[in-house]
Amino acid sequence: MAGGLGQGTGKSARTYAGLGVPLILPAWLIIGIFLVVPILIMLVYSFLTKEFRGGVIWEPTLAAYDQFFFDRGLFGDEPPKIEWTYILIFWRSIWQAGLATVLCLLIGFPTAWFIATRPPNSRTIWLFLITVPYWVNLLIRTISMKFLIRDNGPLNQWLLDAGLISEPIHVINTATAVQLGLFYSYLPFMVLPIYAAVERYNFALSEAAADLYASRWVTLTQVIIPSVKPGIIAGCILVFVPSLGAFLAPDLLGGAKNFMIGSLIEEQFKGAAGNWPFGAAAAMILLTMVLIVLIFYARSQARGAR
Amino acid sequence: MAKKPDLRRFPGFYGITLLCLFLLYAPLIIVAIYSFNDSQSITIWGGASLRWYEDVFWGLEADKFKQAAVNSLTIAVTAAIAATIIATMAATAMLRAGSFRGKGASFALINLPLMVPEIVTAVATLIFFSAIGFTTGIMTILVAHIVFCIPFAYLPIAARMEGIEDVYEQAAQDLYATRWEAFRLVLLPLMMPGIISGFLLAFIISLDDFIITNFVKGAGVETLPTAIFGAVKQGIKPNIMAISTLLLLVSILFVTLSYFAGRMGQNRQ
Numbered sequence: 227m228a229g230g231l232g233q234g235t236g237k238s239a240r241t242y243a244g245l246g247v248p249l250i251l252p253a254w255l256i257i258g259i260f261l262v263v264p265i266l267i268m269l270v271y272s273f274l275t276k277e278f279r280g281g282v283i284w285e286p287t288l289a290a291y292d293q294f295f296f297d298r299g300l301f302g303d304e305p306p307k308i309e310w311t312y313i314l315i316f317w318r319s320i321w322q323a324g325l326a327t328v329l330c331l332l333i334g335f336p337t338a339w340f341i342a343t344r345p346p347n348s349r350t351i352w353l354f355l356i357t358v359p360y361w362v363n364l365l366i367r368t369i370s371m372k373f374l375i376r377d378n379g380p381l382n383q384w385l386l387d388a389g390l391i392s393e394p395i396h397v398i399n400t401a402t403a404v405q406l407g408l409f410y411s412y413l414p415f416m417v418l419p420i421y422a423a424v425e426r427y428n429f430a431l432s433e434a435a436a437d438l439y440a441s442r443w444v445t446l447t448q449v450i451i452p453s454v455k456p457g458i459i460a461g462c463i464l465v466f467v468p469s470l471g472a473f474l475a476p477d478l479l480g481g482a483k484n485f486m487i488g489s490l491i492e493e494q495f496k497g498a499a500g501n502w503p504f505g506a507a508a509a510m511i512l513l514t515m516v517l518i519v520l521i522f523y524a525r526s527q528a529r530g531a532r
Numbered sequence: 533m534a535k536k537p538d539l540r541r542f543p544g545f546y547g548i549t550l551l552c553l554f555l556l557y558a559p560l561i562i563v564a565i566y567s568f569n570d571s572q573s574i575t576i577w578g579g580a581s582l583r584w585y586e587d588v589f590w591g592l593e594a595d596k597f598k599q600a601a602v603n604s605l606t607i608a609v610t611a612a613i614a615a616t617i618i619a620t621m622a623a624t625a626m627l628r629a630g631s632f633r634g635k636g637a638s639f640a641l642i643n644l645p646l647m648v649p650e651i652v653t654a655v656a657t658l659i660f661f662s663a664i665g666f667t668t669g670i671m672t673i674l675v676a677h678i679v680f681c682i683p684f685a686y687l688p689i690a691a692r693m694e695g696i697e698d699v700y701e702q703a704a705q706d707l708y709a710t711r712w713e714a715f716r717l718v719l720l721p722l723m724m725p726g727i728i729s730g731f732l733l734a735f736i737i738s739l740d741d742f743i744i745t746n747f748v749k750g751a752g753v754e755t756l757p758t759a760i761f762g763a764v765k766q767g768i769k770p771n772i773m774a775i776s777t778l779l780l781l782v783s784i785l786f787v788t789l790s791y792f793a794g795r796m797g798q799n800r801q
Contacts, residue, residue: 242715
């Protein structure tokens with residue numbers, strides 16, 4: 227992925243040599259003060275004592291993490307058992323995000339391939355059609371999905387009118403609805419990076435494979451997919467990471483039984499639960515998981531570059 | 533001689549592409565159609581009318597949504613301008629200022645808002661403002677928006693600057709232009725397509741945000757997404773579908789503008 231990203235790694239122009247620090251300073255200050263420092267304070271908060279109705283008391287404790295992993299009974303005096311509630315919510319989030327990634331890949335790869343192999347003029351039109359939903363308000367898109375799949379929504383209405391079903395299919399407020407929402411939300415995120423990789427793919431490789439009597443399928447799995455792998459991995463991360471912390475799809479489409487990490491965290495700050503240290507701890511655990519994914523990604527990219 | 537098979541073609545890929553576009557557009561188009569429904573019930577079709585659009589602009593909730601729209605636009609314009617200026621300076625540092633201390637970490641820092649999950653940024657920002665005792669409101673929303681708009685503004689701006697060789701500024705300086713003049717009169721005009729794209733993306737990203745805004749907005753302050761979310765909690769009403777359709781049009785308008793800004797850049801080179 228060298229070049230084209232503004233990493234400033236190439237042969238560097240020096241027109242404004244010596245001005246680097248003052249020019250970069252505003253970005254450092256804004257992101258440093260209003261993102262890096264807040265994350266550090268959040269880390270501190272996750273080790274503080276909760277105050278009822280939000281906020282914290284400045285007394286260090288491991289209570290938030292303890293509550294996350296262990297069940298000590300109603301009064302906290304029983305021997306600790308593993309608390310499955312939150313682990314299950316995290317597991318559900320990982321499973322849903324993973325499934326959304328796989329589904330997006332199954333639809334997104336052929337789409338990206340098809341668009342990238344169009345003649346240049348029609349390619350821009352296809353690409354434009356994929357880009358538009360990418361920039362449409364995510365809330366609006368999730369509401370649209372909710373409207374469509376409600377029990378008495380248009381989809382069920384049409385199927386009933388057509389006589390294909392005798393009673394409405396109940397999808398809303400199920401795990402399937404959340405999955406549909408995640409898939410629908412992040413599908414364009416899969417197509418665009420794969421498209422960029424296919425566009426750079428050297429088709430002489432396919433010809434060489436064909437000359438050596440490789441079938442289409444063998445060419446696809448043994449030649450093409452390994453060549454465009456960086457794009458595939460980038461697409462998978464762009465779908466998996468936001469799906470993992472998604473709030474709108476589980477909240478609007480999933481109802482109370484399909485809680486994901488995002489809803490769990492939100493409830494600690496906005497909802498009735500009001501446990502800031504616990505919310506901060508859950509956010510830290512989510513951030514750690516995302517960082518692990520990103521480190522794996524960076525290492526795979528570094529290996530690819532070598 | 534037998535025609536060589538087209539190695540670019542895979543059976544079924546065309547169909548999957550059409551399916552992909554169908555899935556992406558169908559819900560939006562259906563909501564747009566139903567927003568013209570002349571019926572109290574949101575599902576039963578009662579003929580076409582503009583009554584829900586009238587309701588959006590002059591109905592019971594009109595004032596609430598108007599205020600939210602004004603807030604959203606004010607925040608989006610201000611955040612996008614600030615992010616564009618900061619990103620242009622940062623891109624100049626990264627691509628035109630040789631090496632300097634902290635350059636290696638700078639790229640990661642600029643992109644940090646893209647990597648941290650939105651809900652984590654939301655929690656961290658809320659805790660930060662609470663810890664320093666700053667009352668949440670329009671200002672806190674604005675600051676949070678500038679932070680996550682910076683990488684979106686940076687990417688097209690830096691990509692554009694990378695495509696411009698520094699010979700033009702060199703030539704200007706050889707003709708006794710100061711560095712500021714070389715920047716303002718030579719580099720900046722060449723950069724314009726990238727800067728416009730960056731601004732438009734930052735604007736639309738700010739307008740789009742729900743999660744972070746919802747955390748740092750404070751009581752009584754609403755942007756369009758938070759107002760819509762609040763209304764949807766009580767069920768989808770037809771006026772929400774009309775607002776959704778209007779916002780959809782705004783998004784399409786901005787993507788189109790951004791697309792032409794990009795095209796403008798390609799033609800000039």
